[in-house]
Amino acid sequence: MELSGAEIVIQCLKEEGVEFIFGYPGGAVLHIYDALFSQQDVQHILVRHEQGATHAADGYARSTGKPGVALVTSGPGATNAVTGIATAYMDSIPMVVLTGQVPSPFIGSDAFQEVDTVGITRPCVKHNFLIKNVHDIAATFRKAFYLATSGRPGPVVIDIPKDVTDPNVKIPFSYPKKIKMRSYNPVAKGHLGQIRRAIELMLNAERPVFYTGGGVVLDDASKQLVDLVRKLGYPITSTLMGLGAYPGSDKQFLGMLGMHGTYEANMAMHETDVLIAIGARFDDRVTGQVASFCPNATIIHVDIDPSSISKNVRVDVPIVGPVKKVLSDMLGVLDESGGEPKSAALKRWWKQIDEWRGADCLKYDRNSKIIKPQFAVETLHRVTKGDAFVASDVGQHQMFAAQFYQFDKPRRWINSGGLGTMGFGLPAGMGIQMAHPQAEVAVVTGEASIQMCIQELATCKQYNLPLKIMLLNNGYMGMVRQWQEFFYDGRYSHSYVDSLPDFVKLAESYGHVGMKIEKPEDLEGAMKEAFGMKDRLVFMDVVIDPAENVYPMIEAGKGHHEMYLSPGSELV
Amino acid sequence: MRHIISILLENESGALSRVAGLFSARGYNIESLTVAPTEDATLSRMTLVTRGDEAIIEQITKQLNKLVEVVKLLDLSDGPHIEREMMMIKLKAENGQRDEVLRLVEIFRGKVVDVTDTTFVVELTGKSAKLDAFIKAAQEESVVEVVRSGPLGIARGSKGLKL
């Protein structure tokens, strides 16, 4: 089979089983667009901004576990994609981004729409390639998909000069079955001796706690995690990125930990004697002040990336390996050993935890006459029976969604944690809906965040994506306002979101349904109506209490035991 | 602590900038870096000198290993090893000074590799400290130009850093 470079690009995508490619055309990728035109296998979704393409590919990836693919042109197309690439990089999301490049002979000449894409993206990709020859396309794609999806996943950029896709140069095509890279060998299993040591420590623990993260979701290891945690009967907390890997409604689950984590989760971290960290990277939003992090604990850490281990916090038992395999080996070793947890100590530990739980740290005013964001998220949970995919933007609404939508399944909570990218929610929701056409997909957002990628409402119209957008409209960059209230004596410098559009009319002008909801008693009915419109995108502008803050809160750089629990409260 | 790290990496354009970029992006020290292809033309060998406490060096080696183009890595400071650096130094050597310069070159076991009426170019190999000492001995006002390779390193013993 003789194919042009452009046709080979499409053929490679087919070989990799790519269903959708989110993209935006331009000069450098016109040959590829022409090849896309004459085929049906790979469906191209035309976004309205390249940032949207990368976030949509990212949402697709997070909700399916398969790599998301985006296609953008050179120069501004590539630079617009960078935010989405960095977002995926920080959260270890498998993605392949194809960028057009000026023809090879022009590279380095400041040609029209030339940027050094490989250079610009180098620090925010797992790896990137510049293809120099049409003969290299197939092997490069094979490598790119392999790199993006194996080991610690991440985005891979393939920069393709226009001449490489020349329709007039045809070469024989075959896709490499296997790829070997001598310099890249992700670990397939954890060290058994270390696993035995870990199990021994775990069985001798008196105040153990599991601290799990995005790695469990990325490796689809929920089942193994639930088996192990239930078997031991230990408490478990999760990072923002790991929510849903362990059922949020389970009694052993303490809620999220960290800056906006629950009192019980953070106190358990502070008092634990054996911390079992699984697929989590000890982020500063989680550890707070490192010096007072888990002061009494022996730390076990399972992670596939050696550089995650002992990066921010020294650990005692490092286990380098994929979560799923390590957890199932742990289960095996546990069975073999016939050992049992220390039941008396564990009972005492749970009693202590139940006391902490008694503080009811997520309480809020349920009789409020203005809609509370917490109430809105709880209502969303009720109306969707806790089974929706929830994509979020960044801010207070994100934290409320994380705290109040008890995720029971993995890959349902889709948000930008590491980079905290406003504008992520709506396009990510599109990727999720493309992958799961029958599922209910909610986008929780703020009036500031939504305006960062609002143009994608047109994409939703074009492809009939019936997202349900729940805008928690507090008129402020709430998260910024909260910090200004706490740490800048209420000087609300430029955090008021003035001159808001009429979101109902805006939604309608894009051909969608708009709703404005102002009273708590109207919320559930309106939301039911919205979710009842199975084939329409509904934009719910929910007017909420502008003064609400996210609690609990640990001030940046403070320890887990120093939390603000409620308005006006002292540190506890 | 000063560490000297040997790296085998794919001999591809871009590999070097990934290493250099890693150091600047993560705020690590880089004292010197030398790189050239090996006997296997698909591989380059890099010698990198850096400084940091134990935790930082651990992160540096882990982050380097994580780069897709890094094939193998060895922290030479972990064991006995040999370090050599090469220098070419252009010295003023006018009438009356020439003998003195030649004597210095001899003491340091250097070689004169270029001669003009007024200058010598001296080639000198050794530990970095020896090169420092030579520059000092040569006196500032007579030094016209200095070019140094940065240290190269190899482990002692029969084992080699190979694929």
Ligand SMILES: Cc1cc2nc3c(=O)[nH]c(=O)nc-3n(C[C@H](O)[C@H](O)[C@H](O)COP(=O)(O)OP(=O)(O)OC[C@H]3O[C@@H](n4cnc5c(N)ncnc54)[C@H](O)[C@@H]3O)c2cc1C
């Ligand atoms: C406004 C805002 C507030 C936030 N507040 C909080 C907060 O209160 N609490 C909180 O937890 N976070 C919070 N975050 C998120 C925070 O910034 C980090 O993104 C998050 O804590 C990181 O989660 P993680 O440790 O699970 O790591 P991830 O980024 O999910 O990393 C996954 C880890 O698992 C490893 N891994 C990947 N695949 C595998 C595999 N197959 N096997 C083994 N290991 C694997 C990776 O190497 C990595 O170390 C907040 C973010 C924002 C934007």
Ligand SMILES: Cc1ncc(C[n+]2csc(CCOP(=O)(O)OP(=O)(O)O)c2C)c(N)n1
């Ligand atoms: C692209 C980008 N710019 C700036 C920020 C800093 N930031 C974090 S939260 C936030 C405010 C978000 O406001 P809104 O979307 O209304 O959400 P709210 O906090 O009010 O729920 C800002 C500006 C960011 N995270 N991302």
Ligand SMILES: [Mg+2]
């Ligand atoms: Mg807001």
